[in-house]
Amino acid sequence: MLGVFRERCRKLVWIAIKQSTFLTVNRNRLIQRIFTSYYYLHTFSKPIMTVSFICRGPMKNQTTSAESNSDPGLLVDLAQYPIDAPQSYGYQSLIRVCHRRLKADGVCILPGFLLTQATSRMAEETDRIVDRAFQCRDDHNPYLDTDDPAWPIDHPRRNVQATNLDVLGYDLIAQEDALHNLYNWEPLVDFTRDVLSKPVLYRMADPLAAVTVNVMREGQYQGWHFDEAEITTTIMLQEPEAGGAFEYVPHLRSQEDANYGDVKKVLDGTHSGIRALAVKAGTMVIFAGHFAMHRVTHVEGNRTRYVAILCFKDTPGVMNSPEVQMLFYGKTSK
Ligand SMILES: [Fe+2]
Numbered sequence: 001m002l003g004v005f006r007e008r009c010r011k012l013v014w015i016a017i018k019q020s021t022f023l024t025v026n027r028n029r030l031i032q033r034i035f036t037s038y039y040y041l042h043t044f045s046k047p048i049m050t051v052s053f054i055c056r057g058p059m060k061n062q063t064t065s066a067e068s069n070s071d072p073g074l075l076v077d078l079a080q081y082p083i084d085a086p087q088s089y090g091y092q093s094l095i096r097v098c099h100r101r102l103k104a105d106g107v108c109i110l111p112g113f114l115l116t117q118a119t120s121r122m123a124e125e126t127d128r129i130v131d132r133a134f135q136c137r138d139d140h141n142p143y144l145d146t147d148d149p150a151w152p153i154d155h156p157r158r159n160v161q162a163t164n165l166d167v168l169g170y171d172l173i174a175q176e177d178a179l180h181n182l183y184n185w186e187p188l189v190d191f192t193r194d195v196l197s198k199p200v201l202y203r204m205a206d207p208l209a210a211v212t213v214n215v216m217r218e219g220q221y222q223g224w225h226f227d228e229a230e231i232t233t234t235i236m237l238q239e240p241e242a243g244g245a246f247e248y249v250p251h252l253r254s255q256e257d258a259n260y261g262d263v264k265k266v267l268d269g270t271h272s273g274i275r276a277l278a279v280k281a282g283t284m285v286i287f288a289g290h291f292a293m294h295r296v297t298h299v300e301g302n303r304t305r306y307v308a309i310l311c312f313k314d315t316p317g318v319m320n321s322p323e324v325q326m327l328f329y330g331k332t333s334k
Contacts, residue, residue, distance in 0.1 A: 072185035075118035075178055081110060083191040098195045098286065106250035106288040108195065109277065113284035114235060118178055123238040123281070125177045126168065126213050126306050133166035133215045134330040142224050142263065142293055156263040161223025161295075166215040169208040169329045179237075183211045183310050192312050195286055196231055204311035206319045208329045213237065216244055216305040222296040224267060226253070227289030233310045234287065236279045241301025246277040248287070248294035266293055 073084055082090040101108040114122070139162050141147065151157040173180050182188060183203065193201035204210040216222075218240075249266055250273075253259045265271035279285060287294070299305050322332040 072178075072181040072188070075114055075182050076188075077112050077115050081113055084187045086187075086190060086194070095194050099197070102195070102286065102288060106292045107248070107277070108286040109279070110284040110286075111280060112282050114282040116282065118182075119237060119282040121178045122235075122308070123306055125174070125179065126215075126237060129168055129172050130166075130215055130304070132172055133168045133213075134328070136163065136165055136167050136328055136330075138163045138327060140223070140225065142226060142267065144225055144228065154264075156260050156267060159224075159264075159267050161225060161267075163222045163225075164220045165222055165296075166217070166220070167328050168213040168215060170210045170212060171207055171333075173211060173213075179211060179213075179308055188310075189312065192233055192286070192310075196312075198314050201312045201314055202316045202318070204313050204319075205317045206311070206325075207333045208325050208331070209320050210311050212309050212311075212328075214305075214307045214309060216240070216296065216299045216307075218299055218301060220305075221298045224293050224295045226291070226293055229311070230288065230290045232287050232289045233312065234285050235308045235310070236281050236283050236285070237306035237308055238304065239279070239281050240299045240305040241303045243298050243300035244305040245297045246279060246285075246294065247274055247297060248277070248289075248292045249273050249275065250288075250292045252293045253291050263293060 076083060078084055081094060082088050083094075085091050098108040098110075139160050141157055141159055142161060143157060145157070147160075148157060189201055189203065193199075214222075249262070249271060252262055252266065252273075262271060262273075266274060277285065296305075319333070320328075322334065325332045
């Protein structure tokens with residue numbers, strides 16, 4: 001019922017734009033401009049957020065903590081990102097934008113995906129368990145492989161990168177916690193599936209890795225690497241005071257071309273295409289990390305960097321190996 005009402009509100013906006021703004025242009029151009037304006041308003045601008053607010057009722061930030069934990073729909077800014085309304089024009093526009101950004105930049109950034117109160121709640125819930133995080137210290141090459149002396153000593157596959165971060169596994173996140181509820185919310189799975197253009201998507205079955213929080217205190221960092229997973233979904237729960245920048249080079253390699261020459265330039269610090277993402281708390285990032293090498297620079301200041309990693313797979317029952325579980329969580333699930 002609410003969805004129908006919301007759609008009617010959006011149509012009224014559309015009609016209002018049509019009648020008030022574009023009467024003097026010809027019909028085809030009129031239709032084109034209406035679609036363009038509506039698309040722009042709905043996707044990027046504050047005015048349409050106000051309209052969505054009117055259609056949806058009270059601001060979600062006014063809910064209590066208990067409400068926002070029990071109803072995952074109250075964690076996400078659905079006015080800006082209507083992931084609970086897959087039939088809506090706004091949802092379809094959002095998916096198209098995500099497709100374009102992933103294709104062009106290898107990354108789709110959704111600022112303010114979480115409501116402010118939800119972001120704070122998740123950070124507070126992380127504070128409560130952070131002392132139980134496993135200290136992951138690992139030296140690896142950019143491919144997360146073990147060293148292979150068959151390659152020349154100056155080859156990227158012999159390059160040693162260090163990672164120094166702490167990891168909270170899924171087993172440490174309580175079922176009533178907001179992050180747990182968000183991960184287990186069907187519209188989030190469906191939205192991620194549509195962004196990735198997959199016919200079906202599943203939550204990861206691994207009881208340690210399905211949802212994790214990477215914890216980085218002052219001086220901690222993550223070295224250059226390519227992810228094993230094609231796409232990674234993360235949410236910044238708490239920014240550090242400084243440093244902790246996410247740096248990456250989009251489309252650095254492909255299925256057909258390892259592009260070792262440019263990989264070496266990145267490792268040497270001479271590549272001109274290194275980008276840095278300024279990610280604020282509450283931002284969701286969908287990142288094609290299998291083909292884009294990336295790292296996190298040293299964290300500075302007293303505020304700990306918290307990043308949640310939400311794992312989805314296109315086959316059911318996916319688990320990490322016991323070796324990988326030991327590396328990242330210091331234990332196995334068996
Ligand atoms: Fe990564």
